[in-house]
Amino acid sequence: MPTKSYAVRFANSNIGANLDQTQQLRDVLNEVVARRGRAEQRGHHLSAVPMEGEHFQVRNLVQVGRCWRGAFARLRDEAPHVIGLTDVEREIDLEDGERVLEKTFFLYYEDTDILVFQMSRNVGYLTRFALYWSRLLEGIYVDFPPAVNASRLEEILHSGIREVNFTYARTPGEQVDGPRWTQRAMDMLRPVHGAVGKFTLRAPRGEILGGHIGDLVRWASRGGDVRRAKVLLQDEQDPIDLFVEPIKVRIDVELNGRYPDERSAVEQLGEAYAAQAAHLPMRQRRDRR
Numbered sequence: 001m002p003t004k005s006y007a008v009r010f011a012n013s014n015i016g017a018n019l020d021q022t023q024q025l026r027d028v029l030n031e032v033v034a035r036r037g038r039a040e041q042r043g044h045h046l047s048a049v050p051m052e053g054e055h056f057q058v059r060n061l062v063q064v065g066r067c068w069r070g071a072f073a074r075l076r077d078e079a080p081h082v083i084g085l086t087d088v089e090r091e092i093d094l095e096d097g098e099r100v101l102e103k104t105f106f107l108y109y110e111d112t113d114i115l116v117f118q119m120s121r122n123v124g125y126l127t128r129f130a131l132y133w134s135r136l137l138e139g140i141y142v143d144f145p146p147a148v149n150a151s152r153l154e155e156i157l158h159s160g161i162r163e164v165n166f167t168y169a170r171t172p173g174e175q176v177d178g179p180r181w182t183q184r185a186m187d188m189l190r191p192v193h194g195a196v197g198k199f200t201l202r203a204p205r206g207e208i209l210g211g212h213i214g215d216l217v218r219w220a221s222r223g224g225d226v227r228r229a230k231v232l233l234q235d236e237q238d239p240i241d242l243f244v245e246p247i248k249v250r251i252d253v254e255l256n257g258r259y260p261d262e263r264s265a266v267e268q269l270g271e272a273y274a275a276q277a278a279h280l281p282m283r284q285r286r287d288r289r
Contacts (some may be wrong), residue, residue: 001256002255003252004260005251005252006104006120006253006265007150007249008118008249008250008251008272009121009147010114010146010147010280011114011115011117011146012115012144012145012147013143014024014026014141014144014280015133015137015140015142016141023219025113026108026111026113028137029068040230042060043062045057045058045060046058047136047200048075049135050133050135051131054074056073056074056075056132057265059138066109066110066111067107067110067270068110068114068271069105069106069208069263069266070100070105070106071103071104071105072103072117072124072129074122074124074133077103103116104118104260105260105262106269107269107270109273113283114280115144116270118251118253118265146247147280147281148221148242148247149247151278153217153218153242156217156233156240156242159233160206160233160234161209161213161231161234162202162208162209163200163201163203163209163243164199165198165201165226166198166199166226166229167229168198168199168229169216201213208234217229217242217249230242233245247276247280248263249275251268254267
């Protein structure tokens with residue numbers, strides 16, 4: 001059977017702009033399914049959401065044990081054209097109310113807060129997936145920060161850090177996604193209506209940064225509103241880009257005709273999770289009592 005190769009990214013989830021009150025996708029999924037889901041034979045279809053002039057939807061959402069699986073779909077109203085073998089263009093006929101459906105697949109492990117997402121140029125990447133959930137949750141801030149190699153990050157955190165550079169795009173609204181001790185710096189963007197700020201934290205000559213520098217580096221490495229982040233270690237001359245090493249793999253999905261086979265995609269995503277588990281930044285559930 002023919003196959004097609006797809007990139008896969010891993011991510012955690014953040015819902016809410018205040019780190020002290022942030023939830024994860026696992027905290028809202030059951031409620032969303034009950035409130036915005038429609039049960040079908042192959043799972044729940046969540047509400048279609050208008051975005052960027054089109055509609056997007058999570059479809060076939062099913063929970064199996066502590067893992068959710070589903071598809072992220074793009075619903076196109078316009079009828080695309082195709083070109084035949086003789087180079088003649090023709091229209092695809094659609095009935096009234098029908099849409100062209102394109103989708104990609106994902107797994108979400110609620111016990112570890114790990115999203116395994118099949119990337120698709122036609123449907124979208126993690127940023128569009130996050131925007132869909134934000135719209136579905138009536139404007140609450142949602143972010144799926146790409147997972148970086150946990151062992152490499154810990155290696156950086158246990159080295160002497162003498163300089164940190166990051167570019168921060170301020171979250172709209174009153175709350176700001178960042179450590180409390182950087183709040184004053186972030187607030188400088190508000191009175192001048194700034195959207196982006198570039199920050200450099202440098203230790204005195206011959207010394208290294210201390211205090212809460214580990215919290216800042218962890219926060220910056222999660223992505224989200226930090227667009228660029230580099231650290232310079234004590235014994236190095238070149239800075240390390242924290243976004244250079246997001247965990248990424250490729251999977252080969254069997255095609256059902258010209259379309260990715262759902263069973264094959266789900267199996268491949270599960271195998272990718274198992275193979276990378278030791279490197280993923282897993283989050284255990286917090287006690288909310």
